[in-house]
Amino acid sequence: MLKKRVIPCLDVRQGRVTKGVRFKNNIDLGDPVEMAVCYSDNGADELVFYDITASAERRPIDIGMVAAVARAIRIPFAVGGGIASLEDMERVILAGAEKISVNSLAVRNPQIIAEGAAAFGRQCVVLGMDPVKSARCPSGYEVTTRGFREFTGMDAVEWAKRAAGLGVGEIVVNSVDADGTRTGFELEITRKIADAVGVPVVASGGAGCPEHLRDAFLEGRADAAIVAGILHTGDYTIPQIKSVLDAAGIPVRLRWD
Amino acid sequence: MIAIVDYKAGNLTSVKLAFEALDCPALITSSSDAIRAAERVVFPGVGAAKSAMENLRSMGLTEVVREVAETKPFLGICLGMQILFEHSEEDGGVDLLGVLRGKVIRFPDVPGCKVPEIGWNEIAANDPRGFVRTHDEYYFVHSYYAEVTPCTVATAGYAGVDFSAAVRRGDLFACQFHPEKSGKTGLRLLRSFINEPSSEGRP
Numbered sequence: 439m440l441k442k443r444v445i446p447c448l449d450v451r452q453g454r455v456t457k458g459v460r461f462k463n464n465i466d467l468g469d470p471v472e473m474a475v476c477y478s479d480n481g482a483d484e485l486v487f488y489d490i491t492a493s494a495e496r497r498p499i500d501i502g503m504v505a506a507v508a509r510a511i512r513i514p515f516a517v518g519g520g521i522a523s524l525e526d527m528e529r530v531i532l533a534g535a536e537k538i539s540v541n542s543l544a545v546r547n548p549q550i551i552a553e554g555a556a557a558f559g560r561q562c563v564v565l566g567m568d569p570v571k572s573a574r575c576p577s578g579y580e581v582t583t584r585g586f587r588e589f590t591g592m593d594a595v596e597w598a599k600r601a602a603g604l605g606v607g608e609i610v611v612n613s614v615d616a617d618g619t620r621t622g623f624e625l626e627i628t629r630k631i632a633d634a635v636g637v638p639v640v641a642s643g644g645a646g647c648p649e650h651l652r653d654a655f656l657e658g659r660a661d662a663a664i665v666a667g668i669l670h671t672g673d674y675t676i677p678q679i680k681s682v683l684d685a686a687g688i689p690v691r692l693r694w695d
Numbered sequence: 696m697i698a699i700v701d702y703k704a705g706n707l708t709s710v711k712l713a714f715e716a717l718d719c720p721a722l723i724t725s726s727s728d729a730i731r732a733a734e735r736v737v738f739p740g741v742g743a744a745k746s747a748m749e750n751l752r753s754m755g756l757t758e759v760v761r762e763v764a765e766t767k768p769f770l771g772i773c774l775g776m777q778i779l780f781e782h783s784e785e786d787g788g789v790d791l792l793g794v795l796r797g798k799v800i801r802f803p804d805v806p807g808c809k810v811p812e813i814g815w816n817e818i819a820a821n822d823p824r825g826f827v828r829t830h831d832e833y834y835f836v837h838s839y840y841a842e843v844t845p846c847t848v849a850t851a852g853y854a855g856v857d858f859s860a861a862v863r864r865g866d867l868f869a870c871q872f873h874p875e876k877s878g879k880t881g882l883r884l885l886r887s888f889i890n891e892p893s894s895e896g897r898p
Binding site: 439442559561635637 | 705709713715742804807810812814815816817832834835836837852853873876877879880881882
């Protein structure tokens with residue numbers, strides 16, 4: 439049986455892992471490669487790295503870090519932030535990442551999804567989206583870009599469907615309202631998107647305890663869930679999270695040695 | 696030396712890095728001579744079957760891959776396993792290398808089962824050489840699957856289907872999952888492949 443995935447997320451700024459609340463007030467947490475190895479050795483099913491300032495600073499992603507991570511770990515990882523072209527995507531893949539997460543770029547140029555899927559396979563192209571509650575969109579959620587700096591007017595569910603049609607292999611739904619709050623995932627938009635598309639959906643933003651992941655899988659109908667702050671600060675470990683999921687009857691990978 | 700066949704079908708870096716993690720040098724190559732000279736051959740691949748077959752043909756690699764699949768310790772991975780079969784439903788139908796009997800089929804649409812299957816799945820195995828074991832968990836990424844055939848040595852289930860997670864015929868072993876991305880379980884499989892005596896070393 440396919441397992442539900444637990445995916446630690448490492449936000450990287452100037453070569454260091456940081457963590458903020460609603461994309462602000464970031465604090466330093468450690469070295470991305472060391473943290474990747476630690477999570478990989480302790481039951482992470484996959485990892486995701488975001489070069490969180492690359493997009494806003496309009497500079498390319500840190501390829502040296504991608505290559506160092508690829509050399510250090512033997513589980514899949516995705517990379518996002520600062521991807522501006524098909525060439526950028528190729529450089530990230532050749533450096534050893536499995537997946538590229540496109541967010542602002544895909545909003546500006548949706549065709550990049552189809553081009554990326556044709557060039558590298560759809561499993562390589564992940565749509566990251568940062569929806570925020572908004573009365574002006576039919577689903578109640580609007581897509582924002584550039585780290586919550588810009589509103590797009592696009593409905594989050596419609597954008598997910600369109601991106602799936604263009605060829606993304608997976609969609610990460612990162613709630614801006616929940617990000618860093620530890621109050622639980624935004625289940626409503628996660629479920630709406632999971633029900634609307636045929637590709638896997640990853641819940642992101644708001645994990646405060648293992649039960650929040652359980653809710654993301656059972657109520658949000660997510661295929662995977664991203665955790666950051668509660669792992670980085672040591673409040674919970676991946677085995678602790680997975681034992682709660684296992685007890686709730688959710689299939690998870692429990693052996694990795 | 697291990698040759699990793701480069702036919703412009705996806706990410707070879709992580710395959711090479713996984714062998715390097717086992718202190719086993721591997722050469723990424725599209726040279727028929729280098730592939731024939733290698734002790735072992737790895738045939739990876741992600742992406743679409745049709746463009747992969749077109750690349751193999753245009754790069755003149757079809758024959759050498761067929762040949763070494765019969766004569767050397769050979770490891771097919773993901774699309775590199777699927778291409779060994781006869782035919783795929785992908786892209787409206789594609790004829791494959793036909794090294795193994797059987798066909799490649801798309802997962803049915805089942806509510807709650809997203810396609811592609813992405814993530815860790817558990818296998819049931821019956822491999823005479825013990826490369827894979829029952830209850831092993833490996834990382835899968837695929838929308839199409841190879842049907843279960845007499846060569847199947849491991850199965851996994853998804854979307855109501857039991858499919859070939861791994862196949863073997865003699866020194867040819869191929870898997871749908873990604874051993875290079877399956878943590879320590881995957882490294883153990885790659886170690887088995889490296890340690891298997893090559894045909895030249897046999898009496």
